[in-house]
Amino acid sequence: MNSLAIILVLFSALLHASWNFFIRGSKDPELSNSVIHIFRGFISLPIIFVYFLISEIPDLIGWIFIIGTSIIHILYFIFLGKSYKHGELSFVYPIARGLGIGLIPILGVTILNEEINFLGLISIFSIFVGVLLVGGNKKSNIFLVFQSIQGRQFLKSRAFVYSLLTGLTVSAYSVWDKQGVQYVDPLFYMSSMCLGSVVAGIGVYKYNYSHVSIKKILRENFLRNLLGALFSFLSYVLILSALQISQVSLIAPMREIGVVIGAMFGWFFLREKLEKMRVIGIILIFFGTIIIVGLV
Template sequence: MATTPFLLVLISIFTHAYWNYLIKSSENKHVFTAFSKLAEIVIFAIPAMYFFSSTDFKIDFLWLILIASIITFLNYYFLSSAYKYGELSLVYPVSRSSIIFLPVLAYFIIGETINTTGVAAIILIILGTFIMHLDSFDKRGFLTVLKSISNKGSIYALLAALTVAGYTLWDKISITKMQPFLYFYSYTFLIACFYNSFIYFKFSKSNLVNEWTKNKTKIIQVGFFNSFTYILVLTALTMSKASYVGGLRQLSIVIGVFFGYKLLNEKLNKSKIIGVVISILGGSLIYIAK
């Protein structure tokens, strides 16, 4: 993997973990996330107007934008639901496990292949994620993991990971056809409409006012860092393979575990430490993969 996309993704993993921590620390996850999407479209409205005015917008772009918005909306819905039922340090690693699906989907959909080093890197990242969920390295520990995977938080997180694989591939295809920022902003605008319509009908006005009053600063931060993070990722996708970008992005779980431990008082046991180390090793191998 070339140095520039590697560094772009490394920066993105810090900002991505941070805005996920902010969502987890909110009171009403769905309302918070929906408001953050509104914040995004307001914060980045000026550059969006520039790209709209300077780009030849084709009718075919609407399909790219619509499909991206549906997949990404599902990701936000599943992620917010996962945080409702599970801890950040467990939900976040599973939701970032798109690498379980991505290489296979990338091969069949866009014909992307990876070398032996890349395969080894991905296996290590998956193994590290699994080990993070262990309470102990005995039979009881493995049974506990199997049980935790079947709970609502982990199921929603796994669905979120699947949608991440889906939109990563769709983004890889779409940014070859239209300007990356314009593409991202357009589907973010649609998601904001979808999500805020959803919360308007699902939650009372007092729920909406309460969440904004308590967390407006965090909502605005998520609005900024969400777009900033994915602009870095889209840029990296123009320079590198989707499987490697997706695999390296999973290193954000290391930061997520740290935030969960340091800021939310979640447990940091031996298995999480070992899992983090193995995941970092896998991410390092991606740098030399072809």
């Protein structure tokens, strides 16, 4: 993993936690999520137009990856919006992102033939445990999730189920996109995928918010949603660029430094509690990240 990839991932994590904060801080997270991804489509249109003027269009394999990632991301954004509708930022974010930490390295090794040394495994495990601990507070402690699983009550928690589905789609698109950017420029890849997310945003609006005026939706929290769209767009372009030059098995876990940023945002701005176990989790995530940086 080279130094450029590290810089790209760190900036991406900051942007990713920021736009998740914008969603959670809104009055209606699901609606805000939909508007943000509609705005992302508008951002991507001029980029696609310029790309067609100055560069060659992707071949058939490239378009297969673009269509595939669009479908996976549509599912991801639907599940993410539902997760934040039913759960706190500090509960949803660690589960949704933490699941990927466990699955992505496994998929990277088995499907992409990537190699992870002993220090790499330690860093991944440290970040994984840290993410789970950061998700803890008195009302939504991550360990209560495991207790509910033992009692077979977890399916009754919509926040947990949607967070779990979000985590599965994170794993899927991470491995898929690692391959996709080998055939398509990251900026065009992201822009094309964003057009697909517009479909999801409009679909959620039509299904749940057709009674609400479009003008009212765009007028309320316009700047928040626009910044959320821009941050979301740039965040994943940076990750795609990092995936071109490094292993997804290490990129994905290191990206979870955003969990720390997200927890700090929740604590400072939304007054969500930051207790001892969560502080330990933050330390573990930093520890794991430092190990990955040391693998450069």
